[in-house]
Amino acid sequence: MSKSVVFALGGTGGHIIPAQVTAEQLSAEDPNLSIQFVGHQVKRSKLIDHSRFDTYEVSSASFVWKKPFQIPHALWNISRGIWQAYNFLKQRKPQLVVGFGSYHSCPVLVAAVM
Secondary structure, eight states: OOOEEEEEOOSSHHHHHHHHHHHHHHHHHOTTOEEEEEETTOTTOSSSOTTTSEEEEOOOOOOOTTOGGGHHHHHHHHHHHHHHHHHHHHHHOOSEEEEOOSGGGHHHHHHHHO
């Protein structure tokens, strides 16, 4: 059974680049390590080397306090993302979940704690 690590992150370079550098280093140290990038809009990212690392999408949202009518929709997307991440983590059973910031990593990290 290979070891598995999940990186929770958002879809921007400020989160993806440090995660990918860390993933490359871990992969160099253990070529059998399975690494997944999990977060909102990670499948579309051109910054991720999709030939080397698996990606999995989960729903997420941010709160815009100046637009309170959007908060219920944001709560729905965050809740849905936690459920998606929980099911993914339950199936994969990673040994480690690492957060690389952004509110988009929140559903994965909450699911990991659960």
